[in-house]
Amino acid sequence: NAGVTQTPKFQVLKTGQSMTLQCAQDMNHNSMYWYRQDPGMGLRLIYYSASEGTTDKGEVPNGYNVSRLNKREFSLRLESAAPSQTSVYFCASSEASAADTQYFGPGTRLTVL
Amino acid sequence: EDQVTQSPEALRLQEGESSSLNCSYTVSGLRGLFWYRQDPGKGPEFLFTLYSAGEEKEKERLKATLTKKESFLHITAPKPEDSATYLCAVQASRGYALNFGKGTSLLVTP
Numbered sequence: 001n002a003g004v005t006q007t008p009k010f011q012v013l014k015t016g017q018s019m020t021l022q023c024a025q026d027m028n029h030n031s032m033y034w035y036r037q038d039p040g041m042g043l044r045l046i047y048y049s050a051s052e053g054t055t056d057k058g059e060v061p062n063g064y065n066v067s068r069l070n071k072r073e074f075s076l077r078l079e080s081a082a083p084s085q086t087s088v089y090f091c092a093s094s095e096a097s098a099a100d101t102q103y104f105g106p107g108t109r110l111t112v113l
Numbered sequence: 114e115d116q117v118t119q120s121p122e123a124l125r126l127q128e129g130e131s132s133s134l135n136c137s138y139t140v141s142g143l144r145g146l147f148w149y150r151q152d153p154g155k156g157p158e159f160l161f162t163l164y165s166a167g168e169e170k171e172k173e174r175l176k177a178t179l180t181k182k183e184s185f186l187h188i189t190a191p192k193p194e195d196s197a198t199y200l201c202a203v204q205a206s207r208g209y210a211l212n213f214g215k216g217t218s219l220l221v222t223p
Contacts, residue, residue: 004156031209042117042200042213043157050209058210090156099145099164099204102211104156 001026004105006091012111013081021076021108023091031094032074033058033102034066036087043090049074081112115140119201119214126191126221134186134199134217142206146184148177149200151216157200160186191221 007022025032030051035043035058045058049068063085065077074093078085089108094100118137126132138146145164149157161170163179170177174195176187186199198218202211 033210035211040215042215043202043211044213045210048209056209099162101147101159101162103159104149106156107154 003027004091004093004103006089006105006108008108009106010109012113013078014113015082017081018077018079019081019110020078021089021091021110022073023075023105024073025091025093025103026072027093027095027103028071029093029095029103030071031096031100032068033092033094034064034074034076035090035092035104036060037090037107038087046076046089078110081110083112086110086112115203115205115212117201117203117212117214119199119217121217122215123218124220126188126219128192128221128223129190131187131189131191133188134219136184136186136201136214137182138184138201138203139182140203140205140212144204144206146179147202147204147211148184148186149202151198151200160199188219191219193221193223195219196221 004025033048034046047066049055052071091105092102094102120135148160151157161177166181198216200216202213
Protein backbone atom coordinates (compact mmCIF):
# COMPACT_ATOMS: atom_id res chain seq x y z
CA ASN A 1 0.00 0.00 0.00
CA ALA A 2 1.31 3.44 -0.93
CA GLY A 3 -0.89 5.12 1.71
CA VAL A 4 -1.46 8.79 0.86
CA THR A 5 0.28 10.16 -2.22
CA GLN A 6 0.56 13.78 -3.33
CA THR A 7 1.64 15.44 -6.55
CA PRO A 8 3.61 17.49 -7.26
CA LYS A 9 6.33 17.44 -4.59
CA PHE A 10 7.50 20.97 -5.40
CA GLN A 11 5.94 23.86 -7.32
CA VAL A 12 6.84 27.48 -7.98
CA LEU A 13 4.10 29.84 -9.16
CA LYS A 14 3.88 33.49 -9.99
CA THR A 15 1.28 35.66 -8.29
CA GLY A 16 -2.07 35.24 -10.03
CA GLN A 17 -1.36 31.83 -11.54
CA SER A 18 -3.59 28.88 -10.77
CA MET A 19 -2.80 25.28 -9.98
CA THR A 20 -4.28 22.09 -8.55
CA LEU A 21 -2.64 19.92 -5.92
CA GLN A 22 -3.54 16.25 -6.24
CA CYS A 23 -4.03 13.73 -3.44
CA ALA A 24 -4.93 10.06 -3.54
CA GLN A 25 -5.24 7.35 -0.89
CA ASP A 26 -5.41 3.59 -1.27
CA MET A 27 -6.60 2.71 2.26
CA ASN A 28 -10.33 2.82 1.42
CA HIS A 29 -10.74 5.72 3.85
CA ASN A 30 -13.94 7.74 3.92
CA SER A 31 -12.55 11.09 5.09
CA MET A 32 -9.86 13.27 3.55
CA TYR A 33 -8.26 16.55 4.59
CA TRP A 34 -6.03 19.35 3.35
CA TYR A 35 -3.69 21.13 5.82
CA ARG A 36 -1.03 23.78 5.39
CA GLN A 37 2.11 24.06 7.51
CA ASP A 38 3.93 27.36 7.95
CA PRO A 39 7.10 28.07 9.96
CA GLY A 40 6.32 28.87 13.60
CA MET A 41 2.73 27.70 13.28
CA GLY A 42 1.06 24.35 13.69
CA LEU A 43 -0.65 22.58 10.84
CA ARG A 44 -3.94 24.28 9.99
CA LEU A 45 -6.94 22.71 8.29
CA ILE A 46 -7.96 24.25 4.96
CA TYR A 47 -10.81 21.97 3.85
CA TYR A 48 -12.01 18.49 4.57
CA SER A 49 -14.32 15.89 3.09
CA ALA A 50 -16.05 13.75 5.69
CA SER A 51 -17.29 11.35 3.01
CA GLU A 52 -17.49 11.05 -0.76
CA GLY A 53 -19.69 13.83 -2.14
CA THR A 54 -19.26 16.23 0.79
CA THR A 55 -16.77 19.00 1.50
CA ASP A 56 -16.54 21.55 4.31
CA LYS A 57 -14.40 24.54 5.20
CA GLY A 58 -11.72 24.31 7.83
CA GLU A 59 -9.86 27.04 9.67
CA VAL A 60 -8.21 28.78 6.67
CA PRO A 61 -10.29 28.18 3.50
CA ASN A 62 -9.96 31.61 1.82
CA GLY A 63 -8.29 31.46 -1.60
CA TYR A 64 -8.80 27.70 -2.01
CA ASN A 65 -11.33 25.34 -3.53
CA VAL A 66 -11.54 21.56 -3.26
CA SER A 67 -13.03 18.67 -5.18
CA ARG A 68 -13.68 15.17 -3.87
CA LEU A 69 -13.38 13.43 -7.21
CA ASN A 70 -14.19 9.96 -5.86
CA LYS A 71 -13.51 8.00 -2.68
CA ARG A 72 -9.76 7.87 -3.40
CA GLU A 73 -9.01 11.38 -4.64
CA PHE A 74 -9.26 14.85 -3.11
CA SER A 75 -7.78 17.85 -4.92
CA LEU A 76 -6.98 21.37 -3.75
CA ARG A 77 -7.13 24.27 -6.20
CA LEU A 78 -5.60 27.71 -5.96
CA GLU A 79 -7.46 29.90 -8.45
CA SER A 80 -5.23 32.98 -8.19
CA ALA A 81 -2.12 32.29 -6.15
CA ALA A 82 -0.82 34.88 -3.68
CA PRO A 83 2.54 35.05 -1.84
CA SER A 84 0.65 34.38 1.43
CA GLN A 85 -0.12 30.91 0.06
CA THR A 86 3.56 29.97 0.07
CA SER A 87 3.54 26.96 2.37
CA VAL A 88 3.86 23.20 2.63
CA TYR A 89 0.56 21.47 1.91
CA PHE A 90 -0.32 18.11 3.39
CA CYS A 91 -3.17 15.83 2.47
CA ALA A 92 -4.45 13.33 5.05
CA SER A 93 -7.07 10.63 5.23
CA SER A 94 -8.90 8.73 7.96
CA GLU A 95 -11.32 5.83 8.07
CA ALA A 96 -14.03 8.13 9.43
CA SER A 97 -14.02 11.67 10.76
CA ALA A 98 -14.47 11.21 14.46
CA ALA A 99 -11.45 10.29 16.58
CA ASP A 100 -9.95 8.19 13.83
CA THR A 101 -6.26 8.51 13.13
CA GLN A 102 -5.41 10.78 10.24
CA TYR A 103 -2.60 9.52 7.99
CA PHE A 104 -0.59 12.11 6.15
CA GLY A 105 1.00 12.27 2.73
CA PRO A 106 4.56 13.45 2.02
CA GLY A 107 3.53 17.05 1.25
CA THR A 108 3.78 19.59 -1.57
CA ARG A 109 6.15 22.53 -1.08
CA LEU A 110 4.63 25.54 -2.87
CA THR A 111 6.34 28.87 -3.43
CA VAL A 112 4.41 31.83 -4.84
CA LEU A 113 6.59 34.66 -6.14
CA GLU B 114 -11.07 28.47 21.74
CA ASP B 115 -9.11 25.23 21.57
CA GLN B 116 -5.42 25.59 22.31
CA VAL B 117 -2.45 23.24 22.19
CA THR B 118 0.91 24.28 23.65
CA GLN B 119 3.99 22.11 23.40
CA SER B 120 7.12 22.48 25.49
CA PRO B 121 9.99 22.74 25.24
CA GLU B 122 10.28 24.14 21.70
CA ALA B 123 13.60 22.38 21.28
CA LEU B 124 15.39 19.70 23.26
CA ARG B 125 18.88 18.32 22.92
CA LEU B 126 19.67 14.99 24.59
CA GLN B 127 22.65 12.70 24.70
CA GLU B 128 22.08 9.14 23.58
CA GLY B 129 20.61 7.22 26.49
CA GLU B 130 19.45 10.34 28.37
CA SER B 131 15.72 9.90 29.04
CA SER B 132 13.33 12.87 29.05
CA SER B 133 9.73 13.94 28.51
CA LEU B 134 7.94 16.24 26.09
CA ASN B 135 4.85 18.12 27.26
CA CYS B 136 1.60 18.91 25.46
CA SER B 137 -0.86 21.14 27.36
CA TYR B 138 -4.31 21.56 25.89
CA THR B 139 -7.63 23.27 26.38
CA VAL B 140 -10.54 21.91 24.40
CA SER B 141 -14.27 21.81 24.88
CA GLY B 142 -14.82 18.07 24.89
CA LEU B 143 -11.80 15.97 23.97
CA ARG B 144 -12.48 13.36 21.34
CA GLY B 145 -8.86 12.29 21.01
CA LEU B 146 -5.24 13.41 21.49
CA PHE B 147 -2.73 12.41 18.83
CA TRP B 148 1.06 12.26 18.76
CA TYR B 149 2.97 12.40 15.48
CA ARG B 150 6.64 12.36 14.52
CA GLN B 151 7.80 14.53 11.63
CA ASP B 152 11.19 14.24 9.94
CA PRO B 153 12.54 17.16 7.87
CA GLY B 154 10.87 17.36 4.48
CA LYS B 155 8.39 14.59 5.30
CA GLY B 156 4.78 14.34 6.35
CA PRO B 157 3.73 13.67 9.96
CA GLU B 158 3.96 10.00 10.91
CA PHE B 159 1.38 8.68 13.36
CA LEU B 160 2.59 7.47 16.76
CA PHE B 161 -0.28 7.28 19.28
CA THR B 162 -3.91 8.16 19.94
CA LEU B 163 -5.17 8.68 23.51
CA TYR B 164 -8.86 9.06 24.28
CA SER B 165 -9.31 9.45 28.04
CA ALA B 166 -7.44 10.61 31.12
CA GLY B 167 -5.30 7.87 32.62
CA GLU B 168 -4.69 6.15 29.32
CA GLU B 169 -1.12 5.17 28.41
CA LYS B 170 0.38 3.73 25.22
CA GLU B 171 3.88 2.47 24.45
CA LYS B 172 5.92 1.79 21.36
CA GLU B 173 9.58 0.88 21.58
CA ARG B 174 11.31 3.72 23.48
CA LEU B 175 8.23 5.97 23.50
CA LYS B 176 5.41 6.12 26.02
CA ALA B 177 2.48 8.54 25.85
CA THR B 178 0.29 9.44 28.82
CA LEU B 179 -2.82 11.61 29.17
CA THR B 180 -4.40 13.66 31.95
CA LYS B 181 -7.35 16.06 31.75
CA LYS B 182 -5.06 18.98 30.95
CA GLU B 183 -1.90 17.60 29.38
CA SER B 184 -0.13 14.74 27.71
CA PHE B 185 3.46 13.62 28.05
CA LEU B 186 5.62 11.79 25.56
CA HIS B 187 8.31 9.99 27.53
CA ILE B 188 11.43 8.95 25.64
CA THR B 189 13.50 6.28 27.36
CA ALA B 190 17.17 5.82 26.45
CA PRO B 191 16.83 7.71 23.15
CA LYS B 192 18.95 6.98 20.11
CA PRO B 193 20.09 9.40 17.38
CA GLU B 194 17.40 8.01 15.06
CA ASP B 195 14.77 9.40 17.47
CA SER B 196 15.77 12.90 16.37
CA ALA B 197 12.71 14.54 14.81
CA THR B 198 9.98 17.05 15.51
CA TYR B 199 7.21 15.63 17.69
CA LEU B 200 3.73 17.04 17.12
CA CYS B 201 0.74 16.89 19.44
CA ALA B 202 -2.82 17.45 18.20
CA VAL B 203 -6.29 17.36 19.73
CA GLN B 204 -9.63 16.71 18.16
CA ALA B 205 -12.65 18.31 19.81
CA SER B 206 -15.91 16.45 20.11
CA ARG B 207 -17.70 19.02 17.96
CA GLY B 208 -15.37 19.00 14.95
CA TYR B 209 -13.26 17.07 12.53
CA ALA B 210 -10.05 19.09 12.41
CA LEU B 211 -6.92 18.20 14.30
CA ASN B 212 -5.71 21.25 16.25
CA PHE B 213 -1.91 21.01 16.26
CA GLY B 214 0.70 22.43 18.57
CA LYS B 215 3.87 23.95 17.12
CA GLY B 216 5.94 20.89 17.95
CA THR B 217 9.06 20.00 19.92
CA SER B 218 12.26 19.61 17.92
CA LEU B 219 14.31 16.80 19.45
CA LEU B 220 17.98 16.25 18.72
CA VAL B 221 19.70 13.16 20.13
CA THR B 222 23.48 13.21 19.88
CA PRO B 223 25.76 10.13 20.05
